Amino acid sequence: MNGVGFGVIGAGTWGELHARVYADTPGVCLAGVCDLNRERAQQVSRSLRDAPVYTDYRDLLADERIQAVSIVLPDFLHREAAVEAARQGKHILIEKPLATTEEDARAILAAAAEANVTLMVDFHNRWSPLFQSLRQAIEIGELGEAQMITYRLNDTLYVPTKMLSWSARSSVAWFLASHCLDTLLWLQGAREGADAIERLYCVAKKGLLARQYGVDTPDYYLTTLEWRSGLTIFLENAWILPDSSPSIFDLKCQYIGTKGAFLIDGSHHGAAQRLTQTLSYPDALVAPTIHGRPSGFAAESIRHFARCVIEGRKPIVDGLDGLAVTRLILKMEESARTKMPVAVGSLYHD
Ligand SMILES: NC(=O)c1ccc[n+]([C@@H]2O[C@H](COP(=O)([O-])OP(=O)(O)OC[C@H]3O[C@@H](n4cnc5c(N)ncnc54)[C@H](O)[C@@H]3O)[C@@H](O)[C@H]2O)c1
Numbered sequence: 636m637n638g639v640g641f642g643v644i645g646a647g648t649w650g651e652l653h654a655r656v657y658a659d660t661p662g663v664c665l666a667g668v669c670d671l672n673r674e675r676a677q678q679v680s681r682s683l684r685d686a687p688v689y690t691d692y693r694d695l696l697a698d699e700r701i702q703a704v705s706i707v708l709p710d711f712l713h714r715e716a717a718v719e720a721a722r723q724g725k726h727i728l729i730e731k732p733l734a735t736t737e738e739d740a741r742a743i744l745a746a747a748a749e750a751n752v753t754l755m756v757d758f759h760n761r762w763s764p765l766f767q768s769l770r771q772a773i774e775i776g777e778l779g780e781a782q783m784i785t786y787r788l789n790d791t792l793y794v795p796t797k798m799l800s801w802s803a804r805s806s807v808a809w810f811l812a813s814h815c816l817d818t819l820l821w822l823q824g825a826r827e828g829a830d831a832i833e834r835l836y837c838v839a840k841k842g843l844l845a846r847q848y849g850v851d852t853p854d855y856y857l858t859t860l861e862w863r864s865g866l867t868i869f870l871e872n873a874w875i876l877p878d879s880s881p882s883i884f885d886l887k888c889q890y891i892g893t894k895g896a897f898l899i900d901g902s903h904h905g906a907a908q909r910l911t912q913t914l915s916y917p918d919a920l921v922a923p924t925i926h927g928r929p930s931g932f933a934a935e936s937i938r939h940f941a942r943c944v945i946e947g948r949k950p951i952v953d954g955l956d957g958l959a960v961t962r963l964i965l966k967m968e969e970s971a972r973t974k975m976p977v978a979v980g981s982l983y984h985d
Pocket of ligand 1: 644645646647648649650669670671672675690691692707708709710712730731732757759798799800801809810
């Protein structure tokens with residue numbers, strides 16, 4: 636085997652990207668692909684130099700040549716595989732959200748700490764050129780103090796009704812707001828300050844998805860986050876955009892500070908436009924394929940993890956960042972359930 640062995644657990648839509656990145660990263664050997672669905676694992680492996688295929692992740696984890704794994708299972712299934720991977724001494728890249736309960740998140744962090752393995756959560760917006768530009772503008776102070784941020788990240792109906800077989804056991808909050816919340820916490824340096832967010836209020840509504848598509852999960856979450864600094868953020872996450880939308884997701888972010896503003900259009904920016912029977916915007920940023928190689932910022936975050944493992948470095952995003960986001964989404968759910976604002980308090984400490 637040439638290079639450090641990496642495995643992928645969960646070879647669905649996103650697991651395939653992890654496998655392609657490992658197969659394409661110098662110094663890395665894709666040494667195992669696992670999926671309950673053997674055909675799917677074989678399909679992914681076949682195009683990537685026939686890495687060994689498993690249907691039980693414990694068998695993959697037993698391979699001593701594998702030093703690191705990506706866990707790309709449905710949102711609510713991360714804990715068991717992550718804890719087992721840590722017990723087997725494997726470094727772990729886990730898809731967002733880290734976990735959908737506080738107990739699961741803490742169990743994963745504890746297992747990784749006990750085994751002294753690297754744990755990274757794949758919050759890849761931190762590699763997005765758009766959010767990097769915003770972060771740099773904030774850092775040099777040209778926007779002044781943040782006053783108001785509106786951030787929307789929505790998906791078309793295709794995602795919860797066709798792409799994800801397990802959407803009813805998750806929600807658009809876990810699937811999309813997790814990305815947004817990590818981005819906001821990172822942009823505002825929340826981890827460095829104590830108790831940055833004072834309270835939040837969240838409205839979530841079930842309707843179209845449950846009634847018309849039999850998918851029992853909220854259509855949307857609308858969340859207001861009040862920061863101690865005076866900043867207010869309004870966050871919109873919906874799973875009910877019509878399938879006629881020109882791209883599968885819609886991302887807009889408006890940051891207004893005391894000295895300037897910064898506007899992001901991450902989906903309908905028109906950098907590439909495809910005009911066939913309809914108008915659509917091909918992906919040019921997230922995970923485009925360039926000369927056969929997985930590229931874009933989603934590939935970049937996975938490569939970052941690989942390089943960290945090979946070079947023995949700490950990744951930019953770790954388990955504590957994942958725990959903070961899980962805690963915030965649980966607060967959103969509590970507020971939506973009680974129809975009351977909820978105090979947020981400490982996200983990074985007990
Ligand atoms: N970073 C991103 O932008 C991004 C994008 C999509 C998905 N994700 C995340 O990645 C994860 C997977 O999402 P997806 O879209 O690839 O879902 P998916 O349904 O396409 O893939 C999940 C795969 O896991 C397999 N699986 C389920 N239980 C298993 C088990 N016990 N052992 C082995 N395999 C098992 C399924 O057969 C399926 O192939 C989720 O946490 C999701 O939120 C992240």
